[in-house]
Amino acid sequence: MRTGIQFRGTVPANQTHRWFTFNWNPSLHVIWTVVPDSINTSVPEISWSVAVQRFSATAVTYWISITNSTNANVDIEARYAIFP
């Protein structure tokens, strides 16, 4: 299993922002997770969804939409995990 952080960013309060990351090998099994870097002691901050684009026979683009459900900007980090 290989893991890492693909990007960091900021999602404005009560908004959804979409990032994309490209040239991933289609043969890889990739799971995306997102974790806030901004502290919030009371409520859940973010959720996310992933869309996939087969850009070519050899390249995949992942589109990661991250929703900030709080009233303040939230810094995030998007993490990948590649099986096996």
Added chain:
Amino acid sequence: MAINFTDHNGALIQFVRVYLIFWGSAWASNPPPSPTTAQVTDAVNRILSGGYLTGLSQYRGVGQGYILGSTTINSSNPPNGFTDTNVSNLIQGLISAGTIPNLDADNQTLYLVFMPKGINASNSGFVGEHTYYTDASNRRVHFGWITNNGTLSSISIITSHEIAEAMTDPEGTAILGDAGTCSGPGWCEIGDVCQATTGTVNGASVQSYWSQKDKACKVFDYPAQTFPFVGTQFTGTVGANSSHRWFTFNWPAWQQVSWTVMPTTTDAANPQLTWSVAVQRASGAFVTYWITVTNTTNVPVNFEGRYEVLGRWT
């Protein structure tokens, strides 16, 4: 007198954004100095992303962090016998000029200034320090400086000390030794009583720091774990045609965790459950997961909330 540390409830840096400033033309010389800026940057990255800082979670959930950026300033040189004011003036000047980023909204930024080889502080008894100044907007700017004896291990060890202390006591008001814990001047902090013990974590040389829960100086690292591993965190029931939300807390933020839901009530005709996950960083070190489960059938459904721990964050 026994060593003992107490939380005075002041400011912490929960999840640090470190900005590296290499001060002096020597850093940009050709041939480059030893160690290079790249080598120092790599060491700091290893300190932040490895398990070294995980022991800070005992101090109100202080976590780890990352490198926000770096810059080399070769248009000026630090004076030999520099002071905190020399360093804070440099930082504020760079912020005002837009050369380096201003404080983040949560004031989790730590500016670290690395000196050229052989440049010492006015108090030559100190090889590194962290402190703060107050800017014109009345914000406290946290910074540190690190001297350079020409070895990467020394710079890395001093840096680890200053980062651990700056996160747990950036303003001299948080995790502090009780009277008699330290013999030296200044804020008595978790690195000050542990300077005799060093180690290697994630390939970086580091200094131990005081673990109040262990009553000892320790060099922390990630626990030995084989990834991935899986389990059932909770079980529950969702009423017919309704949603219910569960939360589970104190998950290490450095773990990558995926969540799935599995019905244990059988239904041979229809899909039963969907789920979504929201995440909260309750502190620098710990994450709370909020799992909303929706039952799309006309009968209650029992289920298992399952986790898959995929690996570490980096």
